[in-house]
């Protein structure tokens with residue numbers, strides 16, 4: 001540690017180290033110039049910033065491993081209690097509204113929604129956000145997201161999804177899933193490659209760019225193959241949706257005569273450079289292929305529970321598949337997702353003892369870091385990045401603490417997050433965002449959504465069976 005290093009000291013907490021073999025100890029965490037320098041009891045050296053972690057769990061910052069920024073606020077509360085077509089996913093009921101929003105929202109309105117999304121993700125304990133943006137390059141909304149990352153200081157992973165039209169992934173019309181024109185998918189792929197060339201390593205090293213083919217049913221085979229080649233050539237990973245809904249399963253079965261997982265295996269796509277989100281509809285043979293190939297799975301409990309189903313979690317862990325955790329869209333409370341991963345996993349498997357709170361927390365930290373190929377994330381050890389969350393375990397909902405990890409996962413909530421740090425710098429301090437005035441932003445978000453919902457209603461774009469009453473919205 002140099003004499004001039006900028007030192008952040010997190011004092012007096014219960015440290016859960018994360019990593020492959022987590023330990024719990026009472027210690028101070030010392031971060032020097034963004035990197036963890038020491039974890040030791042009663043640190044006596046100098047410091048520039050001190051954070052009191054008394055009564056708190058100190059753990060690696062969470063990784064929210066799959067989100068679609070800008071989609072959440074304008075879809076919230078619209079379609080949760082609508083039945084869905086058995087072949088569809090939750091978002092199919094919202095496809096028309098999501099597409100309409102991209103067309104109608106102004107740049108400032110969209111920027112407000114992006115910042116609101118990020119606020120929710122960060123206040124929920126995440127320090128790294130892995131974003132898949134289904135937007136055309138020329139609209140520039142992905143660059144607005146990077147402006148938010150710069151303003152708020154989080155660690156960002158970003159992929160431009162191809163195809164880049166929301167309509168191409170489908171929406172409900174007359175009780176059927178209708179997929180629109182995917183447009184120039186090769187052109188969208190080229191734009192995703194350009195983003196890697198121009199932005200990877202940006203934001204003072206906090207930004208990494210990956211490739212984001214939407215899924216095996218929406219991306220032509222030659223572009224999946226080209227994606228894999230580019231990943232190898234560039235040393236980056238690909239992130240896609242896989243076995244997400246029955247429409248995808250049926251489409252791949254009809255085209256290729258096999259399951260989505262086996263199809264990707266057959267074209268040589270699976271591997272340790274691939275993160276596959278949801279992976280809901282799989283059999284034992286599919287799970288074995290994912291395990292043997294080293295493919296990483298991103299598990300999204302809350303999003304799937306909205307479809308009255310669960311994805312495998314314990315099954316993947318038992319087979320040796322590395323798993324990360326994400327909120328996907330429409331809610332970004334990662335502590336809730338940890339809770340649901342455990343509780344719904346117990347219901348799914350019929351075993352109270354599995355999965356455990358520790359397995360869920362490891363997935364949301366070390367599991368994600370493994371998937372990203374980032375041994376410097378997901379653990380609190382000297383040499384790792386100073387990405388940390390400090391969570392109070394003192395509320396009446398949580399205390400007293402018998403086991404800090406079970407306390408957090410089964411009894412904690414996002415409101416218990418006191419501080420998060422990225423490279424040793426506070427992103428959330430005392431439960432508030434360091435880089436954003438939420439009270440000033442909220443009216444902008446409410447006004448943008450109220451305008452969009454009223455317009456969508458007048459144009460007949462809201463999902464069938466729902467209507468919007470402006471009196472319910474905070475903007476009126």
Ligand SMILES: [Zn+2]
Pocket residue numbers: 066068132241277328329
């Ligand atoms: Zn998604």
